[in-house]
Amino acid sequence: MAADTAEGTAGTDDAGRRREQRGWYFYDFACSVYSTSVVTVFLGPYLTAVAKAAADDDGFVHPLGVPVRAGSLFPYAVSVSVVVAVLVMPMVGAIADRTGRKKPLLAVTAYLGAGATAAMFFLEGDRYLLGAFLLIVANASLSVSMVLYNAYLPQIAEPEERDTVSSRGWAFGYTSGALVLLLNLVLYSGHESFGLSESEAVRICLASAGLWWGAFTLVPLRRLRDRRVATGELPAGGGVGAGWRQLVATLRDMRRHPLTLSFLLAYLVYNDGVQTVISQASVYGSEELKLDQTTLITAVLLVQVLAVAGALGMGRLARSYGAKRTILGSLAVWTLILVAGYFLPARTPVWFYALAAAIGLVLGGSQALSRSLFSHLVPRGKEAEYFSAYEMGDRGLSWMGPLLFGLTFQLTGSYRDAIISLVIFFALGFVLLARVPVRRAVAAAGNPVPERI
Incomplete structure (x- = not known):
């Protein structure tokens, strides 16, 4: 916009x-x-x-x-x-x-x-x-x-x-x-x-x-x-x-910055996995793990609190190791969370709380660092236009994770199979992000390259 x-x-x-x-x-x-x-x-x-x-x-x-x-x-x-x-x-x-x-x-x-x-x-x-x-x-x-x-x-x-x-x-x-x-x-x-x-x-x-x-x-x-704008007519x-x-028109302009577009594609893939885990976690906890609603509410509350601390901690890691490496590390953690969730025994709130704590520690940071990293890849003077495409692309692909989750359960009748199917989003997102040379991408966008990114 x-x-x-x-x-x-x-x-x-x-x-x-x-x-x-x-x-x-x-x-x-x-x-x-x-x-x-x-x-x-x-x-x-x-x-x-x-x-x-x-x-x-x-x-x-x-x-x-x-x-x-x-x-x-x-x-x-x-x-x-x-x-x-x-x-x-x-x-x-x-x-x-x-x-x-x-x-x-x-x-x-x-x-x-x-x-x-x-x-x-x-x-x-x-x-x-x-x-x-x-x-x-x-x-x-x-x-x-x-x-x-x-x-x-x-x-x-x-x-x-x-x-x-x-x-x-x-x-x-x-x-x-x-x-x-x-x-x-x-x-x-x-x-x-x-x-x-x-x-x-x-x-x-x-x-x-x-x-x-x-x-x-x-x-x-x-x-x-x-x-006030220059014209009020569509x-x-x-x-x-x-x-x-x-x-x-924005996407065509992005073709002149293919490395920016490559990062955006990687983000859209792994963020779809993040959003699906968050939206389907309670269904998985109640239907597959047989946890009561009080346990689920407490676990989500734990995620909310630790998300702030996790974002601050990942921000410090980014200052030392760069945003790209920190995000890649968070995607590896997200994959481990899904694998652990697949093997999580039913009716064991303590392990579900541990999983919620892990989600909280990577949730806020992976989203905040993704946005800040993208800001370095946007050509000057086109911030609003590119971030509009960022938002619309995000919403445009975030139906794929829930659809895969629902289809997997529809075909198998197993929420464990449904949750482990989401690993593909983090694995593919990791590969796509790892292939983006972010320092070259920042320079190609005409922006100064930070010492750590």
Whole structure:
């Protein structure tokens, strides 16, 4: 998404810019609880249980007449949501770029997602179709809203402060995720003392994430401002065509920087593995390892806390060994985590906690270092444009992991086979990244080559 040409950060006083930055942080604070509490912890096991309640004697449900194993419904719905998001992103991106009206679009996508999440309170009995529909709407809305959210960064932060501003937003998100998950743990583990059934407690946790998302979105909507652009009209062909033409133009420009494109491909592959492990871990823990919901919530809370420490630790390693080597090391650890998960015995919370700790230590760092390494490979003056392709490409491929996970379970009936199948993303990503000569790539992009990278 191109930065507005008529007005960026230039002419914005420091106090006004800081005010916008503080407001910007709060969207991460608002929406991260959806990723943590809904996708990572509660919805996977709960929607799977709802689907099982509606399944036939062979364990299949039949949405639109298509036979789907009940345990595959959740990963399939995640994959569909990603496809929907990728189809919508170019249209929204084109409208936002050419009108400068990012804030109203952010409001629409944020509240559509928050509303769908809050409506999950009504997911009970055998309403698996309602659950799948709400998941698709909420997930797609979050993805599109994040493109708009990220597009503000070049406008509210000077180049030398973008790393700091971006990192603070990331930290705000993990903080809110941990806080709300802790409250969820109290409600879920003590649901009987609150006079609630287990199902009611889960539905309240799901709905509360939507309410939190909607409430704290008010902060960025009050503090962020739209920028004037050179023209307010979309080019001929409409929003969708303009958006796709813009994305195609960026990818064509990337062909002049093939090493940058090579890194982006490697990132898209291994990040798909990361996102799939996070989204499917609770289903694996509940269905295959037979762990209760309290154990799963506590494990995810552990991941949230250690992700911050892991990112700081990996940042120190990167200063000594370079970002590329540190990321490669993290991919090796991710592969070991999947292998360990495959052999993890059922009903042993202590080993699941150990696995969660390992995930936490590499999760934040592998994502943060990937973003910072990519920033060195972007030609100067095209930061927003390239990071838009980075975001859209990320969303565009992140359906492959859940699809492979769901298909493997569909064919084998084994979650252990499904989880070990994800090794291919980390192995292939490792090979692709190892082949990228990052020092040459930085120089080819016209940027100064750091001493360690």
